Amino acid sequence: MPIPDTSGVPVFADFEMLKSKVNEIVQKYNNLLVALDTLNVVELDAKVVVAGSITGDKIKAGTITADKMDVNELSAISANLGTIVAGLIRGIQIFGSYIATAEGTYPRTEMDVSGDLLAAYYDADTWAKIIPFLGPTIQFKSSGQVGGIVFLGGKLGLTGSEVTVPSWSAFVNNATSETLQEALDNLQSQINSLDARVTALGG
Known part of the structure; x- marks a missing residue:
């Protein structure tokens, strides 16, 4: 100056x-x-600077308080930003140990590395979870009942008070394309044939 x-x-x-x-x-x-x-x-030492606009390649300050900051890019931010309230956040990579769509309220979806890997809650008693620990499990809860799918030791298991399917025809042998209903019908046919032969022999 x-x-x-x-x-x-x-x-x-x-x-x-x-x-x-x-x-x-x-x-x-x-x-x-x-x-x-x-x-x-070159250097300005002041407790308070009042200006309509400040333009510079680098601005270094202990504290910046503003109603609005318009920047092209924020890079290499390693500080604790506290609570961020934003309408939209877009990122190529976002890392965090816990991410949720709502804080302490329902409905919400969570990603939690120390608990359920992924969970979707309608309320406290209605949810679906993916639990990766031990045997990877998908669990469901509704009306106080819990059921799920677990994969452990190469085996896939279903849990719940009961398991219902539309019909036995919905189960298909991948190797032969035969349905469970067809296999049962074939067994019943053999039983009927044996029964007829026993009857013919006077049994």
């Missing part, structure tokens, strides 16, 4: 000389303040 050149006054200056020198100093400092926004300020 340029420093105004203000020379002194003669030792035996009269009133008019003093008046002229004061006016000169006022004018120089007034010009300096008017043009301050276009000057290159």
Whole structure:
């Protein structure tokens, strides 16, 4: 920042000389303040800075308080940001030990590395969970009843008070394409045939 050149006054200056020198100093400092926004300020030490706009390649401050900050990019943020309230957050990678769509209320969905890996709650007693520990499990709870699917030791198991299917035809042998209903019908046919033969032999 340029420093105004203000020379002194003669030792035996009269009133008019003093008046002229004061006016000169006022004018120089007034010009300096008017043009301050276009000057290159190397360093500014102030408790409070009031400005309509501050533009710079780097702004370093202990605390910045603002109603709105408009930036093209925020990078290398490693600080604790506390609570962030935002309408939309878009990111290529977001990491965290716990992420939820709501805080302490329902319905909500959670991702929690220390508990249920993924859980969707309608309320406290109606939910679906993916639990990865031990045998990976998908659990469901509704109306006080808990059921699920567990994979352990290469075996897939179903849990619940009962398991219902539309029909035995819904179970298909992957190797032969035979349904369970067809296999049962075939067994029944063999039983009927054996029964007929026993009857024919007088049994």
